[in-house]
Amino acid sequence: MESIKLKKITSVWIIAVLTLFVASIVLGILMRLNQGGVLHQAPITFYSNMTIHGITMIGIWFVAGMAGINYLMERYVKTSYTANLIALILTVSGVLMLWAVTLIGKFHTAWTFLYPLPLRVMWAQWATPTFLVAMSILATGWLIWGISMMTQVLKVYSIPQVFAWQHFKKDPAVKTPPFILISMITLVGVVTCLLVAVLLMALYFAEYFSKGNFVNDALLMKNLTYFFGHTIANEMLYLGLAVIYELFSEVGGKPKWKTTWYVALAWNFTLIFILTAFFHHLYMDFVQPEGFQIAGQIASYLASLPAAAVTVFSVWVAVYRVKIKWTLTNLLFFVGVAGWVIGGFGAVIDATISNNIVLHNTQWVPAHFHTYNILGNVLFSLGFFYWFSIQFTDKRVSEKLSRLILSLLIIGGAGFLLAFYIGGADSIPRRFSNYPAEFTTARPLANIGAVFATVYLIPILILFYNISKRCLKILFSSS
Amino acid sequence: MSNPLKKRFWFFLILTIIMGIFASVTIPKSPYFAFADKTPAKVIHVAAMQFSFFLSEKAIDRDKPSGQKIELPANEVIEFRVTSFDVNHGFAIYDKSNRLITQTQAMPGYVNRLRYKFKEPGEYNILCLEYCGVAHQLMRSSFIVK
Amino acid sequence: MFKNIVLLLLIFGFCNFADAQTTSTALKEETNIYERVYDAPLQVVGQESATFDELYAQRPVILALIFTRCTGICNPFLVKLKESLQFKDGDDSFRVMVLSFDPRDNLSDMHRLAQNLGLEENEQWAFAITDSISELTQSVGFDPVWDSARRQFDHDALLVGINREGYITKKLIGLRERGDLDLLTGSINNVFVPTYRLQNQNMLFSCFNYDPVTGKNKPGLGLIFLALPAVLTASLLISISILVRRSRR
Numbered sequence: 001m002e003s004i005k006l007k008k009i010t011s012v013w014i015i016a017v018l019t020l021f022v023a024s025i026v027l028g029i030l031m032r033l034n035q036g037g038v039l040h041q042a043p044i045t046f047y048s049n050m051t052i053h054g055i056t057m058i059g060i061w062f063v064a065g066m067a068g069i070n071y072l073m074e075r076y077v078k079t080s081y082t083a084n085l086i087a088l089i090l091t092v093s094g095v096l097m098l099w100a101v102t103l104i105g106k107f108h109t110a111w112t113f114l115y116p117l118p119l120r121v122m123w124a125q126w127a128t129p130t131f132l133v134a135m136s137i138l139a140t141g142w143l144i145w146g147i148s149m150m151t152q153v154l155k156v157y158s159i160p161q162v163f164a165w166q167h168f169k170k171d172p173a174v175k176t177p178p179f180i181l182i183s184m185i186t187l188v189g190v191v192t193c194l195l196v197a198v199l200l201m202a203l204y205f206a207e208y209f210s211k212g213n214f215v216n217d218a219l220l221m222k223n224l225t226y227f228f229g230h231t232i233a234n235e236m237l238y239l240g241l242a243v244i245y246e247l248f249s250e251v252g253g254k255p256k257w258k259t260t261w262y263v264a265l266a267w268n269f270t271l272i273f274i275l276t277a278f279f280h281h282l283y284m285d286f287v288q289p290e291g292f293q294i295a296g297q298i299a300s301y302l303a304s305l306p307a308a309a310v311t312v313f314s315v316w317v318a319v320y321r322v323k324i325k326w327t328l329t330n331l332l333f334f335v336g337v338a339g340w341v342i343g344g345f346g347a348v349i350d351a352t353i354s355n356n357i358v359l360h361n362t363q364w365v366p367a368h369f370h371t372y373n374i375l376g377n378v379l380f381s382l383g384f385f386y387w388f389s390i391q392f393t394d395k396r397v398s399e400k401l402s403r404l405i406l407s408l409l410i411i412g413g414a415g416f417l418l419a420f421y422i423g424g425a426d427s428i429p430r431r432f433s434n435y436p437a438e439f440t441t442a443r444p445l446a447n448i449g450a451v452f453a454t455v456y457l458i459p460i461l462i463l464f465y466n467i468s469k470r471c472l473k474i475l476f477s478s479s
Numbered sequence: 480m481s482n483p484l485k486k487r488f489w490f491f492l493i494l495t496i497i498m499g500i501f502a503s504v505t506i507p508k509s510p511y512f513a514f515a516d517k518t519p520a521k522v523i524h525v526a527a528m529q530f531s532f533f534l535s536e537k538a539i540d541r542d543k544p545s546g547q548k549i550e551l552p553a554n555e556v557i558e559f560r561v562t563s564f565d566v567n568h569g570f571a572i573y574d575k576s577n578r579l580i581t582q583t584q585a586m587p588g589y590v591n592r593l594r595y596k597f598k599e600p601g602e603y604n605i606l607c608l609e610y611c612g613v614a615h616q617l618m619r620s621s622f623i624v625k
Numbered sequence: 626m627f628k629n630i631v632l633l634l635l636i637f638g639f640c641n642f643a644d645a646q647t648t649s650t651a652l653k654e655e656t657n658i659y660e661r662v663y664d665a666p667l668q669v670v671g672q673e674s675a676t677f678d679e680l681y682a683q684r685p686v687i688l689a690l691i692f693t694r695c696t697g698i699c700n701p702f703l704v705k706l707k708e709s710l711q712f713k714d715g716d717d718s719f720r721v722m723v724l725s726f727d728p729r730d731n732l733s734d735m736h737r738l739a740q741n742l743g744l745e746e747n748e749q750w751a752f753a754i755t756d757s758i759s760e761l762t763q764s765v766g767f768d769p770v771w772d773s774a775r776r777q778f779d780h781d782a783l784l785v786g787i788n789r790e791g792y793i794t795k796k797l798i799g800l801r802e803r804g805d806l807d808l809l810t811g812s813i814n815n816v817f818v819p820t821y822r823l824q825n826q827n828m829l830f831s832c833f834n835y836d837p838v839t840g841k842n843k844p845g846l847g848l849i850f851l852a853l854p855a856v857l858t859a860s861l862l863i864s865i866s867i868l869v870r871r872s873r874r
Contacts, residue, residue: 043613110610116587117566120529122612147861155869159862188858195854217830218567218586220847227851262487275855284569285584286511286591286819289833294506301498309491317483352501354508358579361569361608427579429571429608432616436606438577515817518792522658538655558659562823588826592819 005081011471013067014385017060018464027053029453036447046433047108054111055098063091064381065239069183072246076180077156083148090141097134101127112229115221132204139197146191153184164264178259182242185271186235193231200224219287230278240380244333252324266306273303283356300351304344312341328402332383339375364424375413389470405459412456419449514594520555527568527585530614532605549622553600559593561585569608575601597624650798651824656766661791663764665757670736681787684720685813688785690767692727693734702782705800712803712838719810723752726762730754786813807837
């Protein structure tokens with residue numbers, strides 16, 4: 001009974017995410033075409049689209065990760081269907097409100113809503129409070145979901161067990177599955193960043209309703225905004241990784257990955273680094289205490305070490321000269337990990353303060369985070385979606401179609417990203433609706449980006465159709 | 480240590496050393512203390528607001544902001560004191576070949592001090608690099624280095 | 626040189642006197658920065674005559690411009706300066722040069738002033754007059770206006786920070802507290818801080834509050850806000866774990 005409800009609600013999540021993903025990609029392509037001079041949108045339209053594109057993408061891949069771990073967590077502990085449902089309802093409400101706020105109300109602060117932009121009302125009056133309320137609704141739903149999953153895990157595993165500390169001794173009696181370890185570490189990060197969001201919203205509401213008597217400090221607000229934003233973007237990646245640790249070997253017909261002392265060590269440290277890396281968004285604010293700036297660079301560097309030494313190495317060891325059964329699922333996982341590693345190089349370069357001075361807010365930034373997503377995190381989740389959708393039917397995507405899908409994803413993704421990387425190397429600014437004439441490469445690069453993004457969209461549409469069809473079947477089946 | 484573990488350990492160690500070298504070489508090059516022990520030849524005050532920059536050799540009055548044409552000496556340390564009158568903006572300097580050479584943020588309520596030495600004479604452009612609203616892409620200014 | 630703990634956020638005290646004028650004095654302070662002060666020949670109380678460059682080359686200078694026949698701000702200004710600088714007693718990284726811009730003042734007038742302030746024996750303070758008044762005042766952007774009805778000069782209470790090379794590094798106008806003076810002495814010793822707050826900027830949410838007396842940074846409210854979510858999550862984790870302990874058995 002429970003598992004049927006869980007199956008169905010997971011199907012709903014998947015269909016919702018894929019629908020919004022397609023819509024968001026279209027908005028993104030329109031943005032690039034505007035930057036390329038092919039389309040002529042009013043700047044306010046461009047920036048409103050940019051705002052909802054960003055919010056939607058982060059939102060959907062975050063909930064995709066949460067839905068993924070919720071579903072797999074059922075293998076180990078009983079999860080709460082109610083919490084899942086509440087999250088779904090609040091997410092849908094919040095997202096609909098945000099689409100209204102941006103597309104109708106023309107709210108255009110960019111997804112980072114950096115203070116004091118949301119309070120300088122350059123759009124419909126109702127947009128600012130609605131935005132704040134929508135974000136609060138999302139934070140509430142996701143907090144309920146996250147805390148619920150944490151609780152369910154803690155009912156079975158004690159705190160030392162959940163963090164796999166017993167693996168530092170030889171032959172521990174209770175073994176913590178890697179999936180539980182990673183899910184928990186990630187959920188701690190998720191709950192923390194959502195609490196930051198709650199604090200941020202409280203400060204915004206205080207100022208909004210104070211009619212000028214209470215004014216926030218711009219530096220504190222920026223710190224809080226990026227503490228929330230950076231952390232949630234990273235945690236959504238780790239949610240996808242948790243799924244990989246659970247499914248990669250299983251799908252390839254190999255023995256399950258086990259938690260060892262170095263896996264436990266790496267992930268425990270990752271938690272600390274993830275929560276302090278966000279300072280790298282403030283390098284160009286010389287106002288920031290210098291200790292925080294250095295902490296940002298060091299944490300950003302260190303965050304890559306456990307990831308590389310454990311996850312990447314493990315994936316590499318699992319495939320190098322090993323006979324695996326490759327299916328679309330683990331291929332998507334594998335390409336996703338490769339994309340994530342490549343994105344990591346760009347990240348480490350930009351996280352170096354002395355480089356950041358010539359890269360900050362150029363197109364290097366969207367280059368880096370789009371790499372992590374379109375060829376990283378998105379593929380992790382798509383792998384899970386596909387795997388989930390084939391659990392209950394016999395139909396599979398043919399090998400030929402799988403190869404086509406992957407090739408188009410890689411070609412489309414790489415081309416789109418290269419346009420951004422070259423733009424960053426050319427010092428082209430990010431978040432410009434149109435480019436000043438002196439940036440001669442900017443428009444051609446934008447158009448090339450749009451073309452390759454369309455190439456990327458094709459396999460997404462194929463997967464959207466394919467996976468949604470199966471999910472709809474699951475949703476409307478009687479068992 | 481078993482062989483695969485050894486390999487993993489070496490991989491991790493090499494990565495750590497590379498990152499350690501990177502960090503120790505690059506951190507001292509951070510811009511916060513560039514030319515800290517020099518006395519700048521000129522101070523230029525910069526105030527950013529939606530959607531323009533004011534540059535002046537004197538401090539800029541928020542109530543009556545005004546700017547002036549700026550000419551700077553080449554090969555001398557210049558100090559920019561950058562602030563914003565409304566939202567966060569970016570103060571980014573581009574050279575003649577449209578290369579970004581240095582930048583700092585303009586945050587309301589604070590002044591950031593950016594020191595730089597311009598080696599090449601010519602016209603330098605200033606662009607806003609922190610998204611600030613509907614005319615963000617139009618915010619620009621320039622100055623001459625002689 | 627690079628400091629690990631940045632001093633960045635300072636306590637700007639309350640400019641009691643100049644509160645209403647804070648915006649305009651801040652603007653006036655940002656003039657003549659990094660320009661050279663005029664190397665006037667000075668006659669210093671209790672010392673040999675010297676030119677200004679000989680003095681500031683030995684030790685960077687905080688220049689206070691007053692006149693002894695002042696019935697207005699000069700005395701409260703110097704008294705406040707003396708009080709506020711007490712926390713830097715014995716600090717030999719700077720010298721205060723009290724200089725008269727009134728041609729009527731002579732060395733014994735200055736000597737009397739030093740005695741009245743109880744600063745005659747104080748090594749940090751020097752009292753002087755000069756023949757090149759207008760060149761010097763022009764070079765620091767000081768513009769006293771003679772009011773013939775009251776027979777007084779109308780002028781700002783100006784402090785000028787001058788480093789060892791004779792460059793003006795900072796100006797302060799009005800009665801100032803320790804925090805600002807600490808900034809001033811720092812600037813003349815070429816201590817570079819990459820940022821500062823604007824006056825009127827609220828300090829409630831600083832991450833660190835610098836105490837100029839101890840020279841240390843204390844954690845502020847902002848830091849607590851940043852740390853709070855992580856602390857809350859950890860507490861949540863522990864509380865949940867305790868609450869569900871029973872069902873785990």
